[in-house]
Amino acid sequence: MKNILMDPKHQPADSFGIIRNVLFIKLLSEVQKLSYTKPPPTAFICGVYVCGAFFIPLFKPILQNPTMKVCIIGGGLAGLAAALRLKERHEVDIFEKKGHLGGCLASHHVDTYWIEQFYHHCFSGDRHLLDLFSQLHISDRLEWRKGTTGYYANNTIYPLNTPLEILRYPLLSPIDKLRLALLTMRSKRTDPASLDDITAPEYIISEVGKRTYESFFQPLLTSKFGPMSEKVSAAWLIGRIAIRSDRGLSGERLGYLKGGFQVFLDALAAEVGHDCTIRLHDPVIHMAKNTEGWRVNGQRYDAVLSTVPPQVLTSIGGPVLPPVPYQGAACLTLGMEEEYTKGIYWLNMKDPGSFGAVISHTNFIPVERYGEHIVYLASYFTGTLPAQAGHLMREEFCTTFSIPASQVHWERFTVEPLAGPIFTTGYRNLIPHYREKGLYFAGMFSASNYPERSMEGSVVAGYRAAEAISEGGT
Numbered sequence: 209m210k211n212i213l214m215d216p217k218h219q220p221a222d223s224f225g226i227i228r229n230v231l232f233i234k235l236l237s238e239v240q241k242l243s244y245t246k247p248p249p250t251a252f253i254c255g256v257y258v259c260g261a262f263f264i265p266l267f268k269p270i271l272q273n274p275t276m277k278v279c280i281i282g283g284g285l286a287g288l289a290a291a292l293r294l295k296e297r298h299e300v301d302i303f304e305k306k307g308h309l310g311g312c313l314a315s316h317h318v319d320t321y322w323i324e325q326f327y328h329h330c331f332s333g334d335r336h337l338l339d340l341f342s343q344l345h346i347s348d349r350l351e352w353r354k355g356t357t358g359y360y361a362n363n364t365i366y367p368l369n370t371p372l373e374i375l376r377y378p379l380l381s382p383i384d385k386l387r388l389a390l391l392t393m394r395s396k397r398t399d400p401a402s403l404d405d406i407t408a409p410e411y412i413i414s415e416v417g418k419r420t421y422e423s424f425f426q427p428l429l430t431s432k433f434g435p436m437s438e439k440v441s442a443a444w445l446i447g448r449i450a451i452r453s454d455r456g457l458s459g460e461r462l463g464y465l466k467g468g469f470q471v472f473l474d475a476l477a478a479e480v481g482h483d484c485t486i487r488l489h490d491p492v493i494h495m496a497k498n499t500e501g502w503r504v505n506g507q508r509y510d511a512v513l514s515t516v517p518p519q520v521l522t523s524i525g526g527p528v529l530p531p532v533p534y535q536g537a538a539c540l541t542l543g544m545e546e547e548y549t550k551g552i553y554w555l556n557m558k559d560p561g562s563f564g565a566v567i568s569h570t571n572f573i574p575v576e577r578y579g580e581h582i583v584y585l586a587s588y589f590t591g592t593l594p595a596q597a598g599h600l601m602r603e604e605f606c607t608t609f610s611i612p613a614s615q616v617h618w619e620r621f622t623v624e625p626l627a628g629p630i631f632t633t634g635y636r637n638l639i640p641h642y643r644e645k646g647l648y649f650a651g652m653f654s655a656s657n658y659p660e661r662s663m664e665g666s667v668v669a670g671y672r673a674a675e676a677i678s679e680g681g682t
């Protein structure tokens with residue numbers, strides 16, 4: 209009976225009609241008993257029938273889809289957001305291969321504070337993320353601050369925030385700057401999906417010319433995607449320009465939580481951990497489907513939600529899906545005595561090197577909160593990371609900005625080989641559905657994270673997959 213109820217194929221709409229009709233007949237017979245003395249008015253009978261027709265479908269999801277045992281692979285944001293939605297009605301186990309939750313959003317604990325392993329901020333348009341902060345009662349921690357940007361070229365730091373700074377920037381002509389400004393304005397009205405089949409270089413050259421592409425965009429694309437930069441779609445680029453243009457006259461408006469995003473992870477984990485089983489240090493190494501449902505690491509589940517890249521899922525026994533191209537991120541975090549980027553939060557490096565950006569966290573969040581400056585050296589890679597990458601980054605940073613070794617208090621090097629999809633042309637066709645091939649998907653590869661992954665995108669992906677599970681069953 210359980211299987212028949214849970215399988216939508218065996219749950220024709222008619223079965224609700226049958227229940228409704230049985231109730232209707234029952235009600236009529238009750239009414240008949242009462243009506244020996246006084247027959248019921250036709251309007252009353254119709255009213256009973258209409259009420260039944262309205263209210264019974266309200267219970268449809270519960271009748272259709274009773275409590276299931278759900279396995280979530282991955283304890284990052286997508287997995288946790290899905291668990292939050294599923295836990296009310298289902299029994300949920302989260303398998304996480306690492307010793308902590310949070311995936312790409314996890315933090316280092318340094319003396320008295322938490323700092324993200326990878327630089328993070330949120331955006332004013334992150335509606336679901338901001339709603340989740342309020343659901344978790346941490347909205348009072350949210351602050352909006354100015355995130356300044358700049359370009360490092362020809363051994364010089366060029367701030368690019370105020371109109372005057374942009375006018376003064378010597379590596380673009382006034383015409384180039386005007387075309388760039390128009391492109392930024394247009395980006396908000398352009399549907400990124402319509403540019404999925406055009407490469408970013410092609411599009412940029414046609415919109416702002418080759419010179420602007422070579423001197424401004426190409427270094428950014430190369431530092432972000434390396435040899436894959438030529439294949440990245442214009443959808444990614446235009447989406448990125450649109451999201452990064454929430455700026456006033458002196459910089460971009462970015463959000464952060466007092467105490468770091470660890471506050472968010474802690475609150476989310478506490479809420480989820482209350483009702484779900486969280487299995488840390490427990491990578492899924494084997495899964496298979498049989499007539500009873502799924503077996504994951506030897507345990508039986510009615511439904512499985514995967515938040516790991518499709519190719520990882522295939523390697524552990526999941527179905528074969530088109531592989532989503534991914535890249536790795538390597539990030540060296542330094543605790544410093546001083547700051548070296550002239551107050552700029554996000555400094556892009558024009559010349560190729562061992563890192564593509566210097567992100568001075570304490571030029572975004574007040575240094576007093578930490579008692580020292582915190583700097584990230586950010587780098588992306590495909591394939592394998594060069595040996596000694598962290599060491600090379602530190603050496604190059606100290607040489608470029610003339611920093612004595614004694615200025616560095618501590619360093620932590622974080623490498624994530626699957627840090628995000630590469631949004632190449634045609635990427636949209638590779639996106640797995642929330643429900644596909646007998647299981648459920650949510651993660652950085654999901655539609656909600658197109659054409660750029662984000663915390664918001666992973667929260668939404670988790671919610672959508674949870675809805676699909678609750679509606680679709682096994």
Ligand SMILES: Cc1cc2nc3c(=O)[nH]c(=O)nc-3n(C[C@H](O)[C@H](O)[C@H](O)COP(=O)(O)OP(=O)(O)OC[C@H]3O[C@@H](n4cnc5c(N)ncnc54)[C@H](O)[C@@H]3O)c2cc1C
Nearest residue numbers: 282284285286305311312326328329491492651652662663
């Ligand atoms: C360098 C960097 C900077 C970023 N900056 C921002 C930012 O400023 N703003 C923003 O909004 N977003 C940012 N993001 C994106 C954001 O962090 C991600 O979109 C989001 O955290 C992804 O969550 P997820 O759950 O989809 O994936 P993940 O975080 O990758 O979670 C997947 C989880 O699955 C686990 N796992 C993998 N294999 C297995 C297995 N076999 N068994 C069990 N568990 C497994 C992993 O350990 C991981 O915990 C950034 C990401 C990076 C890498």
